[in-house]
Amino acid sequence: MSIDAIDITKDFDGFVALKSVSLSVNRGELLALLGPSGSGKTTLLRIIAGLEWPDAGDVRIEGKSVLRVNARERGVGFVFQHYALFRHMTVFDNVAFGLTVRTRHLRPSKADIAKRVHELLELVQIERLVKRYPSELSGGQRQRVALARALAIEPIVLLLDEPFGALDAKVRKELRRWLRRLNEETGMTSIFVTHDQEEAMEIADRVVVMSQGRIEQIGKPAEIYENPANPFVCEFLGSANRIPLTWADGKMAHPAIDLDAITVRPALVGAENIYVRPHDIDMVKDAAGVGTVRFLSVVGPIARVDVEVAGLEKPVEVDMPAHRLTRAGIEVGAPVRLTAVKGHVY
């Protein structure tokens, strides 16, 4: 189902958590809401689910406003950040809950419920835990129960609030790929919240970047990575060196870093800064260079180098393949010359 949030504003006793947020989610899409903590992601998700009401704006599912429909009748599957499993119920009863609370004429028979629960537990690969209580499960297993429980009611859309946030790295990777597959196989429109850009980039069809109650950019992962709309998005998606610019004859320059390889659109002429990612900088040893290597660390195949440059407050971060580092004879204290090959000007 398609979801539209239109001009949503939400005010918590004077604190504006969402400011005219508009968003359209296409049928079958897997969308990531990405942003730092406190940016309003959860609030937006809760408004879509009917757990919170906006002060202004509208929420439409398949084009129909659902603001008069409460959470109970909205038929939205919601996976809570800390799972919110029912502690006194077994895994089976947790998953069956949404079916057993239906009014009599809509409730499946006991046998049908059992069959459905087992199918779901198979889907999330924890059939053998059916009789356990939540306290007897690991974090990843709890998350799977929460997913199965939300799916039991055959929701029209699936909303997940930081679904993998509390899991360790390995389980997290496994579960997010599983979510991607689920979305592909069922075609269920899904929105998930995350503050981890890698997670969003890896599995989402489109990413919505939020900050301070506003949407900063919406787009495909590659799109927003290649063309971040503003400095916030640029810096949030990965580290970037901010380099102040001087302009002469419509050409930008920096006294210490060579920017000649980069061309800018005429509209951006006169902008204050360029943001250059660490791996978009070429570094060579050069006795006449104005940079000095201050710090150097090799993490697997990548060498991370901090270069002190006169006139810049922070050292410039440079990433380069580790094998090139030794070949270029770069070491702490070495003088270097920097050339930016790509950057974002704002």
Add this chain to the structure above:
Amino acid sequence: MIPGFGLTLGLTLMWLSLIVLIPLSGLVLKAATLGFSGFFDTIFTARVLASLKLSFGLSLIAAAINLVLGLLIAWVLVRYEFPLRRILSAMVDIPFALPTAVAGIALTSLYAPNGPLGFLFGLIGLKIAFTPLGILVALIFIGLPFVVRTVEPVLADIDQATEEAAACLGATRFATFRRIILPAILPALLTGFALAFARAVGEYGSVIFIAGNLPMVSEIAPLLIVIKLEEFEYEQATAIAVAMLLASLALLFLINVLQAWGRKRQGTG
């Protein structure tokens, strides 16, 4: 290892024995001198049976009423913000802190036929003070905090998200209460119920003023013990006391079981 284990545990056991255990065993020993038949002959007299029935029956009713009232007050205190909430919360502890004799005479003068509430109830033909109903009022008074204070922390501990999860899964407010909230607080509710019941069974001070103390009608078991003592019928007093003590121990055991169940249910979920 921190020093003092032998000393503190030894003195604790000694003191516990001197003040609590030996005196209580004295009671049991005294009862033993009666023999089984002596014990049962004493218990199975109409007056003693009536008093036990009254004490246990009314305590049960009072605890049941406290279950409902206590849940209401705990619910309101935990879930709502409103003016005077702190005052209301502080008032809950009054029955714990107010000496029972004070509660007794205050309730009596309120519910006596010439007291303000007694007069009002009189208009609808209800006599409260000096009848079993009066005893019930006193027992509700002293039992109320037990349910409130045991349920409150458990209710506060319920994760709001679980209720929202239930709503998203299609549960009505009532279904959420019945299937999520009630099972979560049930051990605490029953513990509070048992504590209120145990306290009510043994209660003396707040009851004797309002009870009327008519043999066979409004004479509670603890009062009968006192009366037997004053008549120097030590054996009979002992027999009644032992019967009550056994009931208390059974209740204590039940309360421990309930609390263990509650801890399990509250488990890290």
Add this chain to the structure above:
Amino acid sequence: MNRDPLPIRILLIALAFLVMALLIGLPLITVFAQALSKGWGEYVLALLDKTTLSAIRLTLITALISVTVNLVFGVMAAWAIAKYEFRGKSFLLTLIDLPFSVSPVIAGLVFVLMFGLQGWFGPALQGTGIKIIFALPGIVLATMFVTFPFVARELIPLMQEQGTEDEEAAVSLGASGFQTFFLVTLPNIKWGLVYGVLLCNARAMGEFGAVSVVSGHIRGKTNTMPLHVEILYNEYNFTAAFAVASLLALLAFVTLAAQSLLEWKKGHA
């Protein structure tokens, strides 16, 4: 947390206030209204009566002795239970709690059975001229019985929560057991200790049933304040009865106010 619809919220809050007002508010008001019904002059006069003053004195002495003793042993019990692991610990806890579930009347009865004329040690005592029952020692013993758990109960969870690391550190630095307790443990538990003492004191001063059984009700000699309230009330001297009762009610207020203060302090620590 406004999860329930407004009308339901208002209804439940109103009900809670109604219950608390009827059950607890009105009796409290009654105590003071009756005490002052004939004006401040009569009130003060009732309190300055010779037998009233002697009841106050007896209550203070009783509370002083029993609270002090229970304080010392409560701390020891808490130390032994919280700082060490040993078998039978939970059974010991149950035993310490036992007085809570014994009817106060039985608490008095056990001492009559021990030290009364027909009691186990009665004949032996008679020769020595020491009087326990119907005298101060009996009153103190009965009071100690009913207030036995208060201090320990308050301290045990607190000391368990704080673990043993601090003490182990102190001991490893060469502190003796007493130094460890007074310099390390005591500062950590002082507020819990104060609270336990307050509760213990409130109960000691207000105890009615247990003391009533052992006191003998000798006016001006073995009457504590609650017993004095009873006598005055039964003599239809309501103003004086409620005047003494109002002092006890004030004691309850002070205890609860101190409790709120300590909780507030804990929250802001």
